[in-house]
Amino acid sequence: MQLRTSLLAAAAMAVMSGAVMAQDVQVVKIGSVAPLSGAQAHYGKDNENGVRMAVDDLNKQNIVIGGKKIKWEMQSEDDAADPKQGTAAAQKLCDAKVNGVVGHLNSGTTIPASKVYNDCGIPHVTGAATNPDLTKPGYKTTYRIIANDGSLGAGLAYYAADALKLKKVAVIDDRTAYGQGVADIFERTAKAKGMQVVDRQFTTDKATDFMAILTAIKSKAPDAIFFGGMDPQAGPMLRQMGQLGMNNVKYFGGDGVCTQKLAELAAGAKTVSNVVCADGGVSIQKMPGGAAWMKRYEAAFPKQFQLYSPYTYDAAMLLADAMKRANSVDPKVYTPKLIESNYKGVTSTIQFEPNGELKNPSITLSVYKDGKKTPLN
Incomplete structure:
Protein backbone atom coordinates (compact mmCIF):
# COMPACT_ATOMS: atom_id res chain seq x y z
CA MET A 1 0.00 0.00 0.00
CA GLN A 2 2.83 2.34 0.94
CA LEU A 3 4.64 1.54 -2.33
CA ARG A 4 1.47 2.24 -4.33
CA THR A 5 1.00 5.54 -2.51
CA SER A 6 4.60 6.48 -3.22
CA LEU A 7 4.18 5.63 -6.88
CA LEU A 8 1.00 7.67 -7.09
CA ALA A 9 2.69 10.60 -5.39
CA ALA A 10 5.63 10.33 -7.76
CA ALA A 11 3.29 10.23 -10.75
CA ALA A 12 1.42 13.29 -9.47
CA MET A 13 4.68 15.11 -8.96
CA ALA A 14 5.73 14.23 -12.52
CA VAL A 15 2.44 15.56 -13.91
CA MET A 16 2.78 18.74 -11.87
CA SER A 17 6.40 19.11 -12.94
CA GLY A 18 5.38 18.67 -16.56
CA ALA A 19 2.71 21.33 -16.14
CA VAL A 20 5.19 23.71 -14.57
CA MET A 21 7.68 23.05 -17.35
CA ALA A 22 4.99 23.68 -19.94
CA GLN A 23 4.11 26.95 -18.25
CA ASP A 24 7.80 27.90 -18.19
CA VAL A 25 7.98 28.00 -21.98
CA GLN A 26 6.96 31.36 -23.42
CA VAL A 27 6.27 32.03 -27.08
CA VAL A 28 7.84 35.23 -28.43
CA LYS A 29 6.65 36.38 -31.84
CA ILE A 30 8.78 38.44 -34.19
CA GLY A 31 6.77 40.08 -36.94
CA SER A 32 8.22 40.20 -40.44
CA VAL A 33 6.69 42.52 -43.06
CA ALA A 34 7.74 42.86 -46.70
CA PRO A 35 6.23 42.60 -50.18
CA LEU A 36 5.65 38.87 -50.67
CA SER A 37 3.49 39.41 -53.74
CA GLY A 38 3.85 41.60 -56.81
CA ALA A 39 6.91 42.76 -58.73
CA GLN A 40 9.02 43.24 -55.58
CA ALA A 41 8.34 39.80 -54.10
CA HIS A 42 11.95 38.69 -54.68
CA TYR A 43 13.12 41.38 -52.23
CA GLY A 44 10.37 40.48 -49.78
CA LYS A 45 11.13 36.76 -49.76
CA ASP A 46 14.80 37.51 -49.17
CA ASN A 47 13.88 39.76 -46.23
CA GLU A 48 11.59 37.09 -44.80
CA ASN A 49 14.32 34.48 -45.19
CA GLY A 50 16.66 36.58 -43.05
CA VAL A 51 14.13 36.74 -40.21
CA ARG A 52 13.33 33.04 -40.53
CA MET A 53 17.01 32.17 -40.30
CA ALA A 54 17.38 34.31 -37.17
CA VAL A 55 14.36 32.69 -35.51
CA ASP A 56 15.77 29.23 -36.25
CA ASP A 57 19.13 30.23 -34.78
CA LEU A 58 17.52 31.74 -31.67
CA ASN A 59 15.57 28.54 -31.03
CA LYS A 60 18.83 26.57 -31.06
CA GLN A 61 20.23 28.76 -28.26
CA ASN A 62 17.71 27.67 -25.57
CA ILE A 63 17.41 31.25 -24.37
CA VAL A 64 15.82 31.90 -20.96
CA ILE A 65 14.35 35.35 -20.29
CA GLY A 66 12.53 36.26 -17.09
CA GLY A 67 12.91 32.67 -15.85
CA LYS A 68 11.13 31.20 -18.87
CA LYS A 69 12.54 29.31 -21.80
CA ILE A 70 11.69 31.20 -24.98
CA LYS A 71 10.20 29.61 -28.06
CA TRP A 72 10.73 32.04 -30.95
CA GLU A 73 8.22 32.29 -33.77
CA MET A 74 7.96 34.46 -36.88
CA GLN A 75 4.66 36.00 -37.95
CA SER A 76 5.03 37.05 -41.56
CA GLU A 77 2.79 39.57 -43.32
CA ASP A 78 2.66 40.74 -46.93
CA ASP A 79 2.42 44.49 -47.48
CA ALA A 80 2.71 44.19 -51.32
CA ALA A 81 4.85 47.38 -51.30
CA ASP A 82 1.59 49.31 -50.85
CA PRO A 83 1.30 51.96 -48.10
CA LYS A 84 -2.34 51.11 -47.25
CA GLN A 85 -1.61 47.40 -47.06
CA GLY A 86 1.49 48.24 -45.06
CA THR A 87 -0.46 50.03 -42.33
CA ALA A 88 -3.04 47.22 -42.33
CA ALA A 89 -0.25 44.67 -41.86
CA ALA A 90 1.22 46.77 -39.05
CA GLN A 91 -2.15 46.94 -37.29
CA LYS A 92 -2.53 43.18 -37.68
CA LEU A 93 0.80 42.63 -35.94
CA CYS A 94 -0.20 45.06 -33.20
CA ASP A 95 -3.48 43.22 -32.70
CA ALA A 96 -1.59 39.91 -32.55
CA LYS A 97 0.58 41.43 -29.80
CA VAL A 98 3.85 40.42 -31.43
CA ASN A 99 6.88 41.26 -29.33
CA GLY A 100 8.75 43.16 -32.04
CA VAL A 101 8.77 43.73 -35.78
CA VAL A 102 11.37 43.52 -38.55
CA GLY A 103 10.28 45.65 -41.50
CA HIS A 104 9.24 47.06 -43.77
CA LEU A 105 11.18 46.97 -47.06
CA ASN A 106 9.95 50.15 -48.75
CA SER A 107 10.11 53.62 -47.23
CA GLY A 108 6.60 54.27 -48.55
CA THR A 109 5.24 51.46 -46.37
CA THR A 110 7.63 51.84 -43.44
CA ILE A 111 6.96 55.53 -42.77
CA PRO A 112 3.16 55.25 -42.28
CA ALA A 113 3.53 51.90 -40.50
CA SER A 114 5.98 53.44 -38.01
CA LYS A 115 3.16 55.53 -36.53
CA VAL A 116 1.03 52.40 -36.08
CA TYR A 117 3.84 50.67 -34.20
CA ASN A 118 4.49 53.77 -32.11
CA ASP A 119 0.81 54.03 -31.17
CA CYS A 120 0.64 50.40 -30.06
CA GLY A 121 4.04 50.49 -28.36
CA ILE A 122 5.86 47.82 -30.41
CA PRO A 123 9.41 48.47 -31.65
CA HIS A 124 10.29 47.87 -35.27
CA VAL A 125 13.69 47.68 -36.90
CA THR A 126 14.13 48.14 -40.64
CA GLY A 127 17.14 46.89 -42.52
CA ALA A 128 15.90 48.18 -45.87
CA ALA A 129 13.85 51.41 -45.78
CA THR A 130 16.22 54.33 -46.39
CA ASN A 131 14.21 57.59 -46.60
CA PRO A 132 15.56 60.00 -43.91
CA ASP A 133 11.99 61.08 -43.07
CA LEU A 134 11.46 57.76 -41.27
CA THR A 135 13.22 58.89 -38.10
CA LYS A 136 12.15 62.54 -38.17
CA PRO A 137 9.02 62.08 -35.96
CA GLY A 138 11.30 60.90 -33.15
CA TYR A 139 9.38 57.71 -32.33
CA LYS A 140 11.16 55.70 -29.64
CA THR A 141 9.96 52.53 -31.39
CA THR A 142 11.67 53.19 -34.76
CA TYR A 143 15.17 51.96 -35.63
CA ARG A 144 17.17 51.66 -38.85
CA ILE A 145 20.30 49.50 -39.22
CA ILE A 146 21.30 50.56 -42.74
CA ALA A 147 22.58 53.80 -44.27
CA ASN A 148 19.84 56.22 -45.28
CA GLY A 281 26.71 48.89 -45.45
CA VAL A 282 29.71 47.02 -46.75
CA SER A 283 29.55 44.21 -49.29
CA ILE A 284 28.61 40.76 -48.01
CA GLN A 285 32.24 39.67 -48.48
CA LYS A 286 33.45 42.45 -46.14
CA MET A 287 30.77 42.12 -43.47
CA PRO A 288 32.20 40.86 -40.15
CA GLY A 289 30.23 37.62 -40.39
CA GLY A 290 29.27 37.84 -44.04
CA ALA A 291 31.07 34.91 -45.67
CA ALA A 292 30.06 32.31 -43.08
CA TRP A 293 26.51 33.64 -42.90
CA MET A 294 26.15 33.64 -46.69
CA LYS A 295 27.22 30.01 -46.86
CA ARG A 296 24.47 29.08 -44.40
CA TYR A 297 21.92 31.24 -46.22
CA GLU A 298 22.62 29.61 -49.57
CA ALA A 299 22.29 26.16 -48.01
CA ALA A 300 18.90 27.06 -46.54
CA PHE A 301 17.56 29.25 -49.38
CA PRO A 302 19.41 28.44 -52.61
CA LYS A 303 19.59 31.25 -55.18
CA GLN A 304 17.16 33.50 -53.27
CA PHE A 305 19.65 36.08 -51.95
CA GLN A 306 19.02 39.64 -53.10
CA LEU A 307 20.28 42.35 -50.76
CA TYR A 308 18.71 42.93 -47.37
CA SER A 309 18.49 39.50 -45.67
CA PRO A 310 21.71 39.98 -43.63
CA TYR A 311 20.11 43.15 -42.23
CA THR A 312 16.75 41.54 -41.45
CA TYR A 313 18.66 38.71 -39.77
CA ASP A 314 20.54 41.22 -37.63
CA ALA A 315 17.33 43.16 -36.94
CA ALA A 316 15.67 40.08 -35.45
CA MET A 317 18.78 39.24 -33.46
CA LEU A 318 18.99 42.84 -32.24
CA LEU A 319 15.43 42.64 -30.86
CA ALA A 320 16.31 39.40 -29.06
CA ASP A 321 19.50 40.96 -27.67
CA ALA A 322 17.54 43.87 -26.19
CA MET A 323 15.07 41.45 -24.61
CA LYS A 324 17.92 39.49 -23.02
CA ARG A 325 19.55 42.64 -21.67
CA ALA A 326 16.22 43.79 -20.23
CA ASN A 327 15.40 40.28 -18.98
CA SER A 328 11.93 40.85 -20.40
CA VAL A 329 10.07 40.24 -23.65
CA ASP A 330 7.56 42.99 -22.85
CA PRO A 331 8.01 45.78 -25.43
CA LYS A 332 7.41 48.42 -22.77
CA VAL A 333 10.31 47.05 -20.74
CA TYR A 334 12.86 46.16 -23.40
CA THR A 335 12.34 48.94 -25.98
CA PRO A 336 14.49 51.44 -23.99
CA LYS A 337 17.35 48.93 -24.26
CA LEU A 338 17.40 49.17 -28.07
CA ILE A 339 18.87 52.67 -28.09
CA GLU A 340 21.69 51.36 -25.86
CA SER A 341 22.58 48.55 -28.28
CA ASN A 342 26.16 47.59 -28.98
CA TYR A 343 25.39 44.45 -30.92
CA LYS A 344 28.05 42.68 -32.95
CA GLY A 345 26.01 41.45 -35.88
CA VAL A 346 26.66 39.89 -39.26
CA THR A 347 26.50 43.28 -41.00
CA SER A 348 28.38 45.44 -38.48
CA THR A 349 28.54 46.42 -34.83
CA ILE A 350 25.14 48.06 -34.40
CA GLN A 351 24.89 51.22 -32.32
CA PHE A 352 22.31 53.99 -32.61
CA GLU A 353 22.13 57.74 -32.70
CA PRO A 354 19.51 59.25 -30.32
CA ASN A 355 16.93 59.31 -33.16
CA GLY A 356 17.27 55.58 -33.96
CA GLU A 357 19.58 56.01 -36.95
CA LEU A 358 22.60 53.73 -37.29
CA LYS A 359 25.86 55.22 -36.03
CA ASN A 360 28.70 55.47 -38.54
CA PRO A 361 26.86 54.01 -41.55
CA SER A 362 28.87 52.97 -44.58
CA ILE A 363 27.90 52.49 -48.22
CA THR A 364 29.14 50.24 -51.01
CA LEU A 365 29.28 51.26 -54.66
CA SER A 366 28.89 48.44 -57.17
CA VAL A 367 29.05 47.90 -60.92
CA TYR A 368 28.00 44.94 -63.05
CA LYS A 369 30.71 42.89 -64.72
CA ASP A 370 29.51 40.16 -67.06
CA GLY A 371 26.06 40.65 -65.56
CA LYS A 372 27.25 40.09 -61.97
CA LYS A 373 27.09 42.70 -59.24
CA THR A 374 30.68 43.56 -58.29
CA PRO A 375 31.65 45.92 -55.42
CA LEU A 376 33.93 48.86 -56.27
CA ASN A 377 34.99 49.49 -52.67
Whole structure:
Protein backbone atom coordinates (compact mmCIF):
# COMPACT_ATOMS: atom_id res chain seq x y z
CA MET A 1 0.00 0.00 0.00
CA GLN A 2 2.83 2.34 0.94
CA LEU A 3 4.64 1.54 -2.33
CA ARG A 4 1.47 2.24 -4.33
CA THR A 5 1.00 5.54 -2.51
CA SER A 6 4.60 6.48 -3.22
CA LEU A 7 4.18 5.63 -6.88
CA LEU A 8 1.00 7.67 -7.09
CA ALA A 9 2.69 10.60 -5.39
CA ALA A 10 5.63 10.33 -7.76
CA ALA A 11 3.29 10.23 -10.75
CA ALA A 12 1.42 13.29 -9.47
CA MET A 13 4.68 15.11 -8.96
CA ALA A 14 5.73 14.23 -12.52
CA VAL A 15 2.44 15.56 -13.91
CA MET A 16 2.78 18.74 -11.87
CA SER A 17 6.40 19.11 -12.94
CA GLY A 18 5.38 18.67 -16.56
CA ALA A 19 2.71 21.33 -16.14
CA VAL A 20 5.19 23.71 -14.57
CA MET A 21 7.68 23.05 -17.35
CA ALA A 22 4.99 23.68 -19.94
CA GLN A 23 4.11 26.95 -18.25
CA ASP A 24 7.80 27.90 -18.19
CA VAL A 25 7.98 28.00 -21.98
CA GLN A 26 6.96 31.36 -23.42
CA VAL A 27 6.27 32.03 -27.08
CA VAL A 28 7.84 35.23 -28.43
CA LYS A 29 6.65 36.38 -31.84
CA ILE A 30 8.78 38.44 -34.19
CA GLY A 31 6.77 40.08 -36.94
CA SER A 32 8.22 40.20 -40.44
CA VAL A 33 6.69 42.52 -43.06
CA ALA A 34 7.74 42.86 -46.70
CA PRO A 35 6.23 42.60 -50.18
CA LEU A 36 5.65 38.87 -50.67
CA SER A 37 3.49 39.41 -53.74
CA GLY A 38 3.85 41.60 -56.81
CA ALA A 39 6.91 42.76 -58.73
CA GLN A 40 9.02 43.24 -55.58
CA ALA A 41 8.34 39.80 -54.10
CA HIS A 42 11.95 38.69 -54.68
CA TYR A 43 13.12 41.38 -52.23
CA GLY A 44 10.37 40.48 -49.78
CA LYS A 45 11.13 36.76 -49.76
CA ASP A 46 14.80 37.51 -49.17
CA ASN A 47 13.88 39.76 -46.23
CA GLU A 48 11.59 37.09 -44.80
CA ASN A 49 14.32 34.48 -45.19
CA GLY A 50 16.66 36.58 -43.05
CA VAL A 51 14.13 36.74 -40.21
CA ARG A 52 13.33 33.04 -40.53
CA MET A 53 17.01 32.17 -40.30
CA ALA A 54 17.38 34.31 -37.17
CA VAL A 55 14.36 32.69 -35.51
CA ASP A 56 15.77 29.23 -36.25
CA ASP A 57 19.13 30.23 -34.78
CA LEU A 58 17.52 31.74 -31.67
CA ASN A 59 15.57 28.54 -31.03
CA LYS A 60 18.83 26.57 -31.06
CA GLN A 61 20.23 28.76 -28.26
CA ASN A 62 17.71 27.67 -25.57
CA ILE A 63 17.41 31.25 -24.37
CA VAL A 64 15.82 31.90 -20.96
CA ILE A 65 14.35 35.35 -20.29
CA GLY A 66 12.53 36.26 -17.09
CA GLY A 67 12.91 32.67 -15.85
CA LYS A 68 11.13 31.20 -18.87
CA LYS A 69 12.54 29.31 -21.80
CA ILE A 70 11.69 31.20 -24.98
CA LYS A 71 10.20 29.61 -28.06
CA TRP A 72 10.73 32.04 -30.95
CA GLU A 73 8.22 32.29 -33.77
CA MET A 74 7.96 34.46 -36.88
CA GLN A 75 4.66 36.00 -37.95
CA SER A 76 5.03 37.05 -41.56
CA GLU A 77 2.79 39.57 -43.32
CA ASP A 78 2.66 40.74 -46.93
CA ASP A 79 2.42 44.49 -47.48
CA ALA A 80 2.71 44.19 -51.32
CA ALA A 81 4.85 47.38 -51.30
CA ASP A 82 1.59 49.31 -50.85
CA PRO A 83 1.30 51.96 -48.10
CA LYS A 84 -2.34 51.11 -47.25
CA GLN A 85 -1.61 47.40 -47.06
CA GLY A 86 1.49 48.24 -45.06
CA THR A 87 -0.46 50.03 -42.33
CA ALA A 88 -3.04 47.22 -42.33
CA ALA A 89 -0.25 44.67 -41.86
CA ALA A 90 1.22 46.77 -39.05
CA GLN A 91 -2.15 46.94 -37.29
CA LYS A 92 -2.53 43.18 -37.68
CA LEU A 93 0.80 42.63 -35.94
CA CYS A 94 -0.20 45.06 -33.20
CA ASP A 95 -3.48 43.22 -32.70
CA ALA A 96 -1.59 39.91 -32.55
CA LYS A 97 0.58 41.43 -29.80
CA VAL A 98 3.85 40.42 -31.43
CA ASN A 99 6.88 41.26 -29.33
CA GLY A 100 8.75 43.16 -32.04
CA VAL A 101 8.77 43.73 -35.78
CA VAL A 102 11.37 43.52 -38.55
CA GLY A 103 10.28 45.65 -41.50
CA HIS A 104 9.24 47.06 -43.77
CA LEU A 105 11.18 46.97 -47.06
CA ASN A 106 9.95 50.15 -48.75
CA SER A 107 10.11 53.62 -47.23
CA GLY A 108 6.60 54.27 -48.55
CA THR A 109 5.24 51.46 -46.37
CA THR A 110 7.63 51.84 -43.44
CA ILE A 111 6.96 55.53 -42.77
CA PRO A 112 3.16 55.25 -42.28
CA ALA A 113 3.53 51.90 -40.50
CA SER A 114 5.98 53.44 -38.01
CA LYS A 115 3.16 55.53 -36.53
CA VAL A 116 1.03 52.40 -36.08
CA TYR A 117 3.84 50.67 -34.20
CA ASN A 118 4.49 53.77 -32.11
CA ASP A 119 0.81 54.03 -31.17
CA CYS A 120 0.64 50.40 -30.06
CA GLY A 121 4.04 50.49 -28.36
CA ILE A 122 5.86 47.82 -30.41
CA PRO A 123 9.41 48.47 -31.65
CA HIS A 124 10.29 47.87 -35.27
CA VAL A 125 13.69 47.68 -36.90
CA THR A 126 14.13 48.14 -40.64
CA GLY A 127 17.14 46.89 -42.52
CA ALA A 128 15.90 48.18 -45.87
CA ALA A 129 13.85 51.41 -45.78
CA THR A 130 16.22 54.33 -46.39
CA ASN A 131 14.21 57.59 -46.60
CA PRO A 132 15.56 60.00 -43.91
CA ASP A 133 11.99 61.08 -43.07
CA LEU A 134 11.46 57.76 -41.27
CA THR A 135 13.22 58.89 -38.10
CA LYS A 136 12.15 62.54 -38.17
CA PRO A 137 9.02 62.08 -35.96
CA GLY A 138 11.30 60.90 -33.15
CA TYR A 139 9.38 57.71 -32.33
CA LYS A 140 11.16 55.70 -29.64
CA THR A 141 9.96 52.53 -31.39
CA THR A 142 11.67 53.19 -34.76
CA TYR A 143 15.17 51.96 -35.63
CA ARG A 144 17.17 51.66 -38.85
CA ILE A 145 20.30 49.50 -39.22
CA ILE A 146 21.30 50.56 -42.74
CA ALA A 147 22.58 53.80 -44.27
CA ASN A 148 19.84 56.22 -45.28
CA ASP A 149 19.36 58.01 -48.60
CA GLY A 150 21.42 60.96 -47.42
CA SER A 151 24.46 58.67 -47.66
CA LEU A 152 23.37 56.76 -50.78
CA GLY A 153 22.24 59.64 -53.01
CA ALA A 154 25.09 61.92 -52.00
CA GLY A 155 27.69 59.15 -52.34
CA LEU A 156 26.62 58.46 -55.93
CA ALA A 157 26.68 62.17 -56.82
CA TYR A 158 30.20 62.52 -55.41
CA TYR A 159 31.35 59.51 -57.43
CA ALA A 160 29.75 60.86 -60.62
CA ALA A 161 31.41 64.26 -60.21
CA ASP A 162 34.75 63.40 -58.64
CA ALA A 163 35.65 59.96 -60.01
CA LEU A 164 33.89 59.98 -63.38
CA LYS A 165 34.06 63.76 -64.02
CA LEU A 166 30.53 63.79 -65.47
CA LYS A 167 29.02 67.15 -66.38
CA LYS A 168 25.38 66.58 -67.33
CA VAL A 169 22.85 64.26 -65.68
CA ALA A 170 19.12 63.57 -65.99
CA VAL A 171 17.04 62.38 -63.04
CA ILE A 172 14.02 60.05 -62.99
CA ASP A 173 12.07 58.94 -59.93
CA ASP A 174 9.13 56.59 -59.36
CA ARG A 175 7.20 59.03 -57.09
CA THR A 176 7.47 56.73 -54.06
CA ALA A 177 8.83 58.00 -50.75
CA TYR A 178 12.02 56.06 -51.42
CA GLY A 179 12.49 56.86 -55.11
CA GLN A 180 11.69 60.55 -54.93
CA GLY A 181 13.68 60.97 -51.72
CA VAL A 182 16.93 59.44 -52.98
CA ALA A 183 16.55 61.25 -56.34
CA ASP A 184 16.12 64.61 -54.59
CA ILE A 185 19.29 64.07 -52.58
CA PHE A 186 21.26 63.01 -55.68
CA GLU A 187 20.02 66.04 -57.62
CA ARG A 188 20.78 68.48 -54.81
CA THR A 189 24.29 67.07 -54.29
CA ALA A 190 25.00 66.91 -58.02
CA LYS A 191 24.15 70.61 -58.39
CA ALA A 192 26.32 71.46 -55.39
CA LYS A 193 29.18 69.63 -57.10
CA GLY A 194 28.74 71.77 -60.21
CA MET A 195 26.95 69.22 -62.36
CA GLN A 196 24.10 70.30 -64.65
CA VAL A 197 20.78 68.51 -64.17
CA VAL A 198 19.41 68.70 -67.72
CA ASP A 199 16.04 67.03 -67.06
CA ARG A 200 13.86 65.70 -64.27
CA GLN A 201 11.21 63.11 -65.16
CA PHE A 202 9.00 60.81 -63.17
CA THR A 203 7.23 57.49 -63.61
CA THR A 204 5.49 55.02 -61.25
CA ASP A 205 6.56 51.91 -59.39
CA LYS A 206 4.25 49.85 -61.64
CA ALA A 207 5.42 51.14 -65.05
CA THR A 208 7.37 49.08 -67.59
CA ASP A 209 7.35 51.38 -70.64
CA PHE A 210 9.83 54.27 -70.43
CA MET A 211 10.36 55.04 -74.12
CA ALA A 212 8.71 58.48 -74.01
CA ILE A 213 10.68 59.56 -70.93
CA LEU A 214 13.96 58.23 -72.30
CA THR A 215 13.40 59.80 -75.72
CA ALA A 216 12.87 63.20 -74.06
CA ILE A 217 16.01 62.72 -71.98
CA LYS A 218 18.08 61.54 -74.97
CA SER A 219 17.46 64.87 -76.70
CA LYS A 220 19.24 66.61 -73.77
CA ALA A 221 22.39 64.47 -74.32
CA PRO A 222 23.17 63.67 -70.66
CA ASP A 223 26.31 61.85 -69.56
CA ALA A 224 24.25 59.85 -67.07
CA ILE A 225 20.77 59.09 -65.79
CA PHE A 226 19.97 58.71 -62.11
CA PHE A 227 16.93 56.57 -61.33
CA GLY A 228 15.24 56.66 -57.95
CA GLY A 229 13.26 53.44 -57.80
CA MET A 230 13.41 49.65 -57.74
CA ASP A 231 14.78 46.98 -60.05
CA PRO A 232 11.44 45.92 -61.67
CA GLN A 233 11.51 49.33 -63.37
CA ALA A 234 15.29 49.71 -63.70
CA GLY A 235 15.64 46.46 -65.67
CA PRO A 236 13.21 47.35 -68.48
CA MET A 237 14.52 50.94 -68.46
CA LEU A 238 18.06 49.73 -69.14
CA ARG A 239 16.81 47.48 -71.94
CA GLN A 240 14.93 50.38 -73.54
CA MET A 241 17.97 52.65 -73.23
CA GLY A 242 19.81 50.11 -75.36
CA GLN A 243 17.01 50.10 -77.91
CA LEU A 244 17.32 53.89 -78.18
CA GLY A 245 21.07 53.73 -78.69
CA MET A 246 21.90 55.22 -75.29
CA ASN A 247 24.76 52.77 -74.84
CA ASN A 248 27.29 55.29 -73.57
CA VAL A 249 25.06 56.85 -70.91
CA LYS A 250 25.97 55.96 -67.33
CA TYR A 251 23.11 54.77 -65.11
CA PHE A 252 23.05 55.51 -61.38
CA GLY A 253 20.70 54.15 -58.74
CA GLY A 254 20.39 53.54 -55.02
CA ASP A 255 19.94 50.25 -53.21
CA GLY A 256 16.55 49.69 -54.88
CA VAL A 257 18.26 48.85 -58.17
CA CYS A 258 21.42 47.37 -56.66
CA THR A 259 20.33 43.72 -56.71
CA GLN A 260 21.53 40.40 -58.06
CA LYS A 261 18.40 40.25 -60.19
CA LEU A 262 18.93 43.51 -62.12
CA ALA A 263 20.80 41.98 -65.07
CA GLU A 264 18.09 39.32 -65.44
CA LEU A 265 15.35 41.97 -65.41
CA ALA A 266 17.27 43.90 -68.07
CA ALA A 267 17.24 40.76 -70.24
CA GLY A 268 20.99 40.86 -70.71
CA ALA A 269 21.07 44.41 -72.12
CA LYS A 270 24.60 45.75 -72.66
CA THR A 271 23.61 48.92 -70.80
CA VAL A 272 23.82 46.97 -67.52
CA SER A 273 27.60 47.43 -67.77
CA ASN A 274 26.98 51.21 -67.38
CA VAL A 275 25.27 50.83 -63.99
CA VAL A 276 26.80 52.28 -60.83
CA CYS A 277 24.65 51.64 -57.77
CA ALA A 278 24.93 52.08 -54.02
CA ASP A 279 23.62 50.12 -51.07
CA GLY A 280 23.98 50.68 -47.37
CA GLY A 281 26.71 48.89 -45.45
CA VAL A 282 29.71 47.02 -46.75
CA SER A 283 29.55 44.21 -49.29
CA ILE A 284 28.61 40.76 -48.01
CA GLN A 285 32.24 39.67 -48.48
CA LYS A 286 33.45 42.45 -46.14
CA MET A 287 30.77 42.12 -43.47
CA PRO A 288 32.20 40.86 -40.15
CA GLY A 289 30.23 37.62 -40.39
CA GLY A 290 29.27 37.84 -44.04
CA ALA A 291 31.07 34.91 -45.67
CA ALA A 292 30.06 32.31 -43.08
CA TRP A 293 26.51 33.64 -42.90
CA MET A 294 26.15 33.64 -46.69
CA LYS A 295 27.22 30.01 -46.86
CA ARG A 296 24.47 29.08 -44.40
CA TYR A 297 21.92 31.24 -46.22
CA GLU A 298 22.62 29.61 -49.57
CA ALA A 299 22.29 26.16 -48.01
CA ALA A 300 18.90 27.06 -46.54
CA PHE A 301 17.56 29.25 -49.38
CA PRO A 302 19.41 28.44 -52.61
CA LYS A 303 19.59 31.25 -55.18
CA GLN A 304 17.16 33.50 -53.27
CA PHE A 305 19.65 36.08 -51.95
CA GLN A 306 19.02 39.64 -53.10
CA LEU A 307 20.28 42.35 -50.76
CA TYR A 308 18.71 42.93 -47.37
CA SER A 309 18.49 39.50 -45.67
CA PRO A 310 21.71 39.98 -43.63
CA TYR A 311 20.11 43.15 -42.23
CA THR A 312 16.75 41.54 -41.45
CA TYR A 313 18.66 38.71 -39.77
CA ASP A 314 20.54 41.22 -37.63
CA ALA A 315 17.33 43.16 -36.94
CA ALA A 316 15.67 40.08 -35.45
CA MET A 317 18.78 39.24 -33.46
CA LEU A 318 18.99 42.84 -32.24
CA LEU A 319 15.43 42.64 -30.86
CA ALA A 320 16.31 39.40 -29.06
CA ASP A 321 19.50 40.96 -27.67
CA ALA A 322 17.54 43.87 -26.19
CA MET A 323 15.07 41.45 -24.61
CA LYS A 324 17.92 39.49 -23.02
CA ARG A 325 19.55 42.64 -21.67
CA ALA A 326 16.22 43.79 -20.23
CA ASN A 327 15.40 40.28 -18.98
CA SER A 328 11.93 40.85 -20.40
CA VAL A 329 10.07 40.24 -23.65
CA ASP A 330 7.56 42.99 -22.85
CA PRO A 331 8.01 45.78 -25.43
CA LYS A 332 7.41 48.42 -22.77
CA VAL A 333 10.31 47.05 -20.74
CA TYR A 334 12.86 46.16 -23.40
CA THR A 335 12.34 48.94 -25.98
CA PRO A 336 14.49 51.44 -23.99
CA LYS A 337 17.35 48.93 -24.26
CA LEU A 338 17.40 49.17 -28.07
CA ILE A 339 18.87 52.67 -28.09
CA GLU A 340 21.69 51.36 -25.86
CA SER A 341 22.58 48.55 -28.28
CA ASN A 342 26.16 47.59 -28.98
CA TYR A 343 25.39 44.45 -30.92
CA LYS A 344 28.05 42.68 -32.95
CA GLY A 345 26.01 41.45 -35.88
CA VAL A 346 26.66 39.89 -39.26
CA THR A 347 26.50 43.28 -41.00
CA SER A 348 28.38 45.44 -38.48
CA THR A 349 28.54 46.42 -34.83
CA ILE A 350 25.14 48.06 -34.40
CA GLN A 351 24.89 51.22 -32.32
CA PHE A 352 22.31 53.99 -32.61
CA GLU A 353 22.13 57.74 -32.70
CA PRO A 354 19.51 59.25 -30.32
CA ASN A 355 16.93 59.31 -33.16
CA GLY A 356 17.27 55.58 -33.96
CA GLU A 357 19.58 56.01 -36.95
CA LEU A 358 22.60 53.73 -37.29
CA LYS A 359 25.86 55.22 -36.03
CA ASN A 360 28.70 55.47 -38.54
CA PRO A 361 26.86 54.01 -41.55
CA SER A 362 28.87 52.97 -44.58
CA ILE A 363 27.90 52.49 -48.22
CA THR A 364 29.14 50.24 -51.01
CA LEU A 365 29.28 51.26 -54.66
CA SER A 366 28.89 48.44 -57.17
CA VAL A 367 29.05 47.90 -60.92
CA TYR A 368 28.00 44.94 -63.05
CA LYS A 369 30.71 42.89 -64.72
CA ASP A 370 29.51 40.16 -67.06
CA GLY A 371 26.06 40.65 -65.56
CA LYS A 372 27.25 40.09 -61.97
CA LYS A 373 27.09 42.70 -59.24
CA THR A 374 30.68 43.56 -58.29
CA PRO A 375 31.65 45.92 -55.42
CA LEU A 376 33.93 48.86 -56.27
CA ASN A 377 34.99 49.49 -52.67
